[in-house]
Amino acid sequence: MRLFFRDMLTRPTPTTVSAFANTHTASELAIDIHEVVGRYPRADRASIDHVSLQVRAGTILGLLGPNGAGKTTLLSMLCALMRPRSGTIQVHGLQFKDHPDAYKDLIGLVPQSLALYSRLTARENLAVFGRMSGLAGRQLHARMDFAIAFAGLEEVADQRVERYSGGLQRRLNLVTALLPDPPILVLDEPTVGIDPQSRHAIHENLRQLSRTGKTIIYTSHYLDEVEQLCDEIAILDRGRLIAQGSLGVLLAQFTGNQIELRFEPQSISTAAPILRALAGVYDMTVATPLITLMTDNPYQRLPQVLSALEVAHLRPLTLMVGARDLEQTFLNLTGTRLRDTP
């Protein structure tokens, strides 16, 4: 805990972050994915089905989707770990097949797993991956020093990684990808299994990096952190891109068809069949004491809902039209059915 507060106090200033500043302008297209299809060998269907996605330089894009939606496949293709069956991916104008080394130099991957040598110290890990990225000499040492400071690992830099807490390991995992100063950072659930303080620290690091012009692709199952962190959000489901835009745009565009009513718990069993039978209600979920109706036009259907309840002598305690947050929008778009059950 003491270490964490020290980290918070010694977090690098924006001036320090400028070491990672990129030359790419914000208006430039950092990532251009066009009609990409991805399919694993012997798979029945494509994991990514004709997805097109553009990301401007300097954007933090939250990539969301239920389990099995195709997020990891899309990231794998972006990081040249998987070959698209068709379509093209350009990163700052380069395609992997034409410039494999230069393409890889543009992207720093932060894998979901802690991709570190646990028996080595942080400094040794950084040296290994720095050299693997092509760094050497003073340049390597300068980047290592910066990465250690950026992650707040100065006091533990010479300790073996296996002795680190989960939060420290995650921060090292992040800065290892930053060593070669790539303009694009791809993070696959970087905050899994860590405490809120460490998560907050990582978010702060990412915001600083974003201010220097880095493009960040961020996947997470914590929708609240995507909501707070990301400029743009893309939602994948069943291999297709079903929504993309800023949080405000998504909330406005995809949540207008919902009516949420809160009742006394004993009224739920009476209210549910009445509401389900109304014209224009195409879906309904009951989670006592809430009933959520999906309608074709909520404002038009609202008087009809209220009069039907009046006839049955039922009165909702609260009533809300439209989704409350990104999670609700996400569920509206992708449904509530579990995706990873057999």
Added chain:
Amino acid sequence: MRRLHQLRAALGKEALALIRDTEALLILIVMPAVFVLIMSLALQDTFAHQIPKPMRLVILDEAHTTFAPRLTAALHKDPSLAVSVQALDNRASRAHVRKLVHTGRVAVALVLSQSQPHHTHTPSIVVTLYTNPALPAQMRALGISLVRQAMAQLDATRLASTLQQLMPSGTPSGLLTLTQGAARLEVAKQGLNGAPTPTSAQQNVPAWALLAMFFLAIPLSVSLIKERQQGVLLRLRSLPVPSWVLLTGKILPYFVVNTIQLAVVLLEGMYLLPLLGGDALTIGHAPLALGVIATAANLAAISYGLLVATVVRTQEQATSFGAVSVLIMAAIGGILVPTMVMPPVMQRFAAISPMSWGLDGFQAIFVRNEGLTTILPDTWHLIGFGTVCLIVAAARFRHELRPQ
């Protein structure tokens, strides 16, 4: 220059990971040493009391007399059934016999030749007995004893027959015939090419050292599987690092470990074993040849380890498949059970095990004092095996690193 930095990183991280895992490193180096010590001492006693399956004995008749078939028949009559006797074709040469004995396919060889004793000017038969250099002392003694016994029987028969012929005629000059046709057994004190007779250590130390070398397949493959499971390989795949850099990073540190392991085991055989009452290991007089066969065996073992690493998917598979496959190679190759005590069918199989090539090479140097020329065929076999394993492993690893 970039590749050089990458290679340095690959070597450095593997070496550091090995050094930091003190327990594993100790197991890699100390365990084989302990194993060699125990097995060498234990097998020394075991061999001393062991009566193996019938020893194979061949007879080469260069004298072309009737003595050879009579000796063969006498040996066949041996009630102990300790030997299986085969008279070689007259066209066979001493070189063929040498090969049979040195490769362990026969335990004892008898070469029958004629000598011209000075005092009688009468030709007599000289039976020269050769044994496989690695034959345990008790088995060797048994072979000699059986041959002596058969020859004594023949002598007794011949004397009785001669006396029977002499008695009626009463011709004293007939006594001269008693010495005619007598066969004399000469036990070769040295191998067919003059090498000193072997010790138990010379058989067992290189054998178990080779087994330990090939067992390195397990930690090597586990290290690669861990990189795969922990996501490190995923990160490396996302970097512009060619597969050969990563493979070289694996090969060289483990090569050093294997070399240290072999040196420890050899030194142990030379200096520690005799202190504990075992046979001292003598390593011949061909350090270059020793270096060559050790390097070839080392590379073959590491390449096999890489092959296992790229074939299996989990640590459980690596440990079970790695251990079982190495033990099978060891069993076939005369490491666990000396080739000479195997039945002929199994002896033929021995030639397909890389460990038998290594063992042959080491024994040529240690036991028969031979040099580089002799061990070259075994060396080429090991290099060939290692190259095939490495090519397949490199192809699989390259495929794994490429975008799928």
